[in-house]
Every structure is written in structure tokens, then in C-alpha cells.
Amino acid sequence: MPTGRFFRRQAVAGHTSAARLAGAEGGAGFRHDLRSGSDTLRVDSGNANLTTFGGTITGIETIDLEADLGANTVTLVAQDVLDISDTDTLTVLGDAGDSIDAGTGWTDGGFDGGFDGGGNPIYTQMVGASLATLVVDLDVAVNPDMLM
Numbered sequence: 001m002p003t004g005r006f007f008r009r010q011a012v013a014g015h016t017s018a019a020r021l022a023g024a025e026g027g028a029g030f031r032h033d034l035r036s037g038s039d040t041l042r043v044d045s046g047n048a049n050l051t052t053f054g055g056t057i058t059g060i061e062t063i064d065l066e067a068d069l070g071a072n073t074v075t076l077v078a079q080d081v082l083d084i085s086d087t088d089t090l091t092v093l094g095d096a097g098d099s100i101d102a103g104t105g106w107t108d109g110g111f112d113g114g115f116d117g118g119g120n121p122i123y124t125q126m127v128g129a130s131l132a133t134l135v136v137d138l139d140v141a142v143n144p145d146m147l148m
């Protein structure tokens with residue numbers, strides 16, 4: 001069960017719609033598939049723990065901790081990146097005070113220049129035969145095991 005409130009944003013024919021993924025809907029058996037395209041899961045309050053989320057979320061390429069000005073933490077492991085992202089790549093946006101706990105086993109994948117002025121670290125990890133890629137906003141604090 002997530003401790004925060006989840007929102008989704010999906011661009012449809014040039015406009016953005018938002019719908020709430022309430023905690024009560026996130027229990028066992030809950031399934032949410034945003035299908036193709038680049039979609040964002042926005043955390044509007046509290047923290048998001050994907051390791052204890054009882055349902056299934058797929059089709060998410062970005063988790064946004066930036067929308068809430070308060071401090072937010074996202075907790076996940078490499079398997080979660082493979083599970084929720086159609087591209088096996090997940091970008092975490094955030095600002096000062098936000099943090100990520102992504103567990104252990106990550107390898108330095110260099111830097112990404114695509115947002116927030118560039119210099120955002122990339123982490124990779126093999127899970128079986130699949131490569132999980134995590135791109136973390138430079139503003140977001142990472143857990144000690146991720147410091148390269």
C-alpha cells in the first residue's frame with residue numbers, strides 16, 4: 001500500500017489529463033497501464049514505495065517528485081524499473097529535499113544532459129537478461145549504496 005497519493009498525467013491529443021491513483025485503489029490486484037508514449041507518475045504528497053505497492057503499474061517512464069514542494073522519497077529496486085517502464089528506463093525528477101532509495105547493485109552509467117541543465121546521473125543494473133536504467137535528477141539525494 002503506497003503511503004503517498006499518486007497521480008497520473010497522460011498527454012492525449014495535445015492536452016493533458018490527470019487522474020488520481022488513490023491509495024485505496026492501489027491494493028492487491030490493482031492494475032494501471034498507461035500503454036505507449038512517455039507518461040509520468042506524479043507524487044503529490046508523501047512518499048512512494050514501489051517495493052510494497054500491492055498492485056501493478058505499467059507504462060510509466062518518469063516519476064515526478066518535483067510537483068510537491070515538500071520533501072518526497074521514492075523507494076524502489078531495479079525490478080520495479082523493469083516492471084513499470086515500457087522502455088526499462090525510469091527518470092526520477094525532484095528538487096532539493098527529495099530523495100530516492102533504490103537499493104544496491106547499481107553501476108555508474110554516466111550522465112544525462114536532457115533536463116534540469118544536464119549532469120543528471122544514470123545508473124544501470126542487470127536483472128536476469130534485462131538492463132534496468134535509472135536516470136536521477138541531480139537535485140535528488142540518492143541512498144549511500146548508489147554513490148559512485
Ligand SMILES: [Ca+2]
Pocket residue numbers: 065066067068069070071072094095097098
Ligand atoms: Ca518534492
Ligand SMILES: [Ca+2]
Pocket residue numbers: 066093094095116137139
Ligand atoms: Ca529538479
